[in-house]
Amino acid sequence: FPPELIRNFCIVAHVDHGKSTLADRILEITGTIKPGSHDNQVLDRLEVERERGITVKAQTASLFYELDGKTYLLNLIDTPGHVDFNYEVARSLAACQGVVLLVDANQGVQAQTLATFYSAFEADKTIIPALNKIDLKHANPDAVAAQMKKALDIEPSEVLRISAKLGTGVPDLLRAIVHRIPPPVGNVNKPFRGLVFDSWFDKRRGVVTLVAVVDGQLKKEDKISFVSSDKVYEVKDIGLMRPDKVSAEKLYAGQVGYIMCGMKTTKEAQIGDTVSHKSSPVPPILPIRPAKQMVFAGVYPEDQSQNESLRGSLDKLMLNDSSVSVTMEQSAALGQGWRLGFLGLLHMEVFLQRLEYEHGATCIATIPSVPYRAKFKFEKQIKEFRTEVLTVVNPQSIPEASVVSEFSEPWVMGTILTPSEYMGEILAICMERRAQQKNATFLDNTRVLMQFHMPLSEVIVDFFDILKSKTSGYASFDYEDAGYRPCTLVKQFPVAIQATVGGKIIAREDLKQLRKDVVAQKIYSHGGRDKGRAQKLLNRQKEGKARMRMVETFRYHTTVLLKF
Ligand code: GDP
Numbered sequence: 065f066p067p068e069l070i071r072n073f074c075i076v077a078h079v080d081h082g083k084s085t086l087a088d089r090i091l092e093i094t095g096t097i098k099p100g101s102h103d104n105q106v107l108d109r110l111e112v113e114r115e116r117g118i119t120v121k122a123q124t125a126s127l128f129y130e131l132d133g134k135t136y137l138l139n140l141i142d143t144p145g146h147v148d149f150n151y152e153v154a155r156s157l158a159a160c161q162g163v164v165l166l167v168d169a170n171q172g173v174q175a176q177t178l179a180t181f182y183s184a185f186e187a188d189k190t191i192i193p194a195l196n197k198i199d200l201k202h203a204n205p206d207a208v209a210a211q212m213k214k215a216l217d218i219e220p221s222e223v224l225r226i227s228a229k230l231g232t233g234v235p236d237l238l239r240a241i242v243h244r245i246p247p248p249v250g251n252v253n254k255p256f257r258g259l260v261f262d263s264w265f266d267k268r269r270g271v272v273t274l275v276a277v278v279d280g281q282l283k284k285e286d287k288i289s290f291v292s293s294d295k296v297y298e299v300k301d302i303g304l305m306r307p308d309k310v311s312a313e314k315l316y317a318g319q320v321g322y323i324m325c326g327m328k329t330t331k332e333a334q335i336g337d338t339v340s341h342k343s344s345p346v347p348p349i350l351p352i353r354p355a356k357q358m359v360f361a362g363v364y365p366e367d368q369s370q371n372e373s374l375r376g377s378l379d380k381l382m383l384n385d386s387s388v389s390v391t392m393e394q395s396a397a398l399g400q401g402w403r404l405g406f407l408g409l410l411h412m413e414v415f416l417q418r419l420e421y422e423h424g425a426t427c428i429a430t431i432p433s434v435p436y437r438a439k440f441k442f443e444k445q446i447k448e449f450r451t452e453v454l455t456v457v458n459p460q461s462i463p464e465a466s467v468v469s470e471f472s473e474p475w476v477m478g479t480i481l482t483p484s485e486y487m488g489e490i491l492a493i494c495m496e497r498r499a500q501q502k503n504a505t506f507l508d509n510t511r512v513l514m515q516f517h518m519p520l521s522e523v524i525v526d527f528f529d530i531l532k533s534k535t536s537g538y539a540s541f542d543y544e545d546a547g548y549r550p551c552t553l554v555k556q557f558p559v560a561i562q563a564t565v566g567g568k569i570i571a572r573e574d575l576k577q578l579r580k581d582v583v584a585q586k587i588y589s590h591g592g593r594d595k596g597r598a599q600k601l602l603n604r605q606k607e608g609k610a611r612m613r614m615v616e617t618f619r620y621h622t623t624v625l626l627k628f
């Protein structure tokens with residue numbers, strides 16, 4: 065397949081703006097799947113994804129598309145939509161030359177519309193903007209196009225209008241993909257090099273690696289190696305995702321496909337790594353950036369007798385998600401467990417839910433925390449820990465303040481898009497969480513974009529929930545890294561144990577109660593700065609407990625609050 069007939073693209077959007085629906089429609093229109101022959105949302109494969117309606121792992125599909133008498137090979141990558149998964153969005157972007165930016169014509173520009181737009185823009189990708197859901201009665205495409213002009217400087221004349229649900233405008237979108245997105249610039253005759261942009265563990269066939277072939281060609285039985293390791297593998301199978309795996313004789317420059325080469329874990333296939341023939345090594349295509357874990361929690365078996373089986377389940381799940389970090393941890397109250405690091409709070413929730421659904425494992429998870437840094441005052445500790453600045457992922461291991469010259473914590477730049485009537489309320493929520501307002505821009509007379517600097521620790525506990533409930537679900541939020549800033553930490557050791565109730569919906573309720581607990585404790589530990597507010601929170605917690613008692617007949621989880 066000559067590279068000039070190939071287009072590699074992904075669809076980016078705020079959650080629920082229609083990525084998966086559009087991917088399904090594109091697969092149908094190109095005849096890749098039969099209409100109605102599959103469940104909705106072919107590319108959302110994990111049980112958790114269907115249940116939560118979010119895409120957890122990016123899925124790729126290769127499809128053939130006829131236009132003007134030519135057959136094009138389109139490689140579609142369905143990217144995950146949530147803030148925690150920006151890491152995955154970034155790696156999917158690296159494998160394509162253009163993106164379709166979907167915006168719901170009813171909801172308008174949202175926080176992740178901006179975040180995904182800027183990732184694509186900064187990566188210099190061609191952007192095809194499209195308004196989706198124009199079939200909705202309350203759709204207002206002209207107004208949303210004007211918001212896109214104001215927020216993203218996109219010309220309204222460039223914006224396509226589609227209904228992913230009904231298929232309206234999707235053929236035009238496919239034409240725009242072919243016409244506007246440049247083909248990959250590979251050379252089939254150069255030495256083979258490919259970019260690894262996804263990998264997962266297939267129960268029957270082992271590790272599957274997705275690769276965007278930049279130059280050259282690859283066939284079965286070739287000997288390959290990866291820039292980040294010295295190991296040599298033999299290619300056992302290669303092929304295209306259609307969207308299920310279909311073997312091929314060869315993969316060529318410009319194509320996107322899978323490789324199976326007998327790897328035992330996805331840790332061997334680092335995302336962002338470069339693969340080449342053993343006999344002709346190449347320099348890395350992208351600098352390898354390891355996943356950055358920003359939310360940590362201890363995970364323990366409900367009972368120490370289940371330690372081995374929980375460990376087995378964790379091992380299996382981590383074969384599939386190499387962005388989770390793990391270290392052993394010991395707790396006086398809970399015994400032997402592990403401290404897991406996640407990209408964000410949702411990533412943690414999805415992981416724990418998969419642990420239960422896919423591996424039948426129940427566990428106790430501690431309240432999440434962020435990685436703090438402690439800069440030592442004295443040589444003694446610097447020698448002992450072999451570092452001047454220690455990163456602490458477990459609140460229990462925070463060094464005594466007397467030996468530390470400065471503690472610091474991660475801050476983020478938060479972006480909120482909201483109907484303007486909630487501005488005051490949102491400002492109040494943010495100020496209570498040590499936020500500093502950076503700017504506020506009206507996109508039109510009903511919607512405003514607000515930006516804040518705030519500590520990540522204030523975001524991961526209950527910020528989303530409160531923001532959603534105070535704005536009846538209308539505000540959207542996203543955040544990005546903004547470096548570390550000094551903070552004061554007061555360490556206390558009492559461990560409170562609280563029973564909460566497991567099961568789907570009930571567990572969510574309880575998590576909220578739990579989060580309020582933490583907020584209250586935090587205020588106390590900050591020296592009773594705001595007793596009135598703390599008291600209010602404690603009262604709410606009491607109400608929560610009363611509610612909890614009503615559902616106590618269900619299965620129990622014990623959750624430990626680490627106070628500090
Ligand atoms: P994603 O989170 O971006 O993958 O969004 P989904 O594809 O899961 O869509 C979210 C919801 O919007 C689903 O209930 C879809 O059925 C619905 N939806 C998607 N596209 C359209 C559309 O063009 N029109 C209408 N009316 N609903 C749509």
Ligand code: MG
Nearest residue numbers: 083084118119
């Ligand atoms: Mg989806």
